[in-house]
Amino acid sequence: MSTESLRASGSTDVVSPPKRNLKTAALDEAKSFVGIFIYLFIVFGLLSLHAWVVLSAENISYRFYGMALINALVLSKIILLAEGFRFADKFKNQPLVYPVAYKAIAFTALLFAAYVVEEILVGLWHGKSLAESFPVIGGGTIGEWLAAALIMCIALIPFFAFREMTRVIGRPQFYGLCFTGRLKAAR
DSSP states (O other): OOHHHHHHHSOSTTTSOOOOOHHHHHHHHHHHHHHHHHHHHHHHHHHHHHHHHHHHHTTOOOOOHHHHHHHHHHHHHHHHHHHHTTTTOTTTTSOTHHHHHHHHHHHHHHHHHHHHHHHHHHHHHTTOOHHHHSOOOTTSSHHHHHHHHHHHHHHHHHHHHHHHHHHHHOHHHHHHHHHTSSOOOOO
16 A cells, blocks of 8 residues: 555545644643653663673663663754654655655654763863863774664654654544554544
């Protein structure tokens, strides 16, 4: 079934969204932020849990929940803002594999750049030099940076797949399929 036929049989809000008042728009943004945050917190929490398990095997103490929480909060806001500015919407009308892959790659680059800028600014704020402020990702080598980027990119694929499917078939239809097993009737 093509995306055009899904749009035609599904929601009218995909084609021309109704005008929203400020309260509705704020509520929708808050729901979107919470959804992004929960997903990123789970991903970062699992990655941190893995680091904790590996380091504890070597008797190295590691606290991870705080950083996963903070990173999820900051990066959720960056994703929400970037989506608001239509970041990475290049393949929006193509088969879903293209926008999902493109967004996973583009947002990985954006989130890495934002993380580097954040760490540099925090380091400069605390009186460190630019070189001292530059974050160490993985072990700091190019291979470890690429491995971390690949992990993040793969982790973002399901996230953007769900967001793109929701965009194409409409939120009520998507949630109906996920939670009741059938499409909601068109209104």
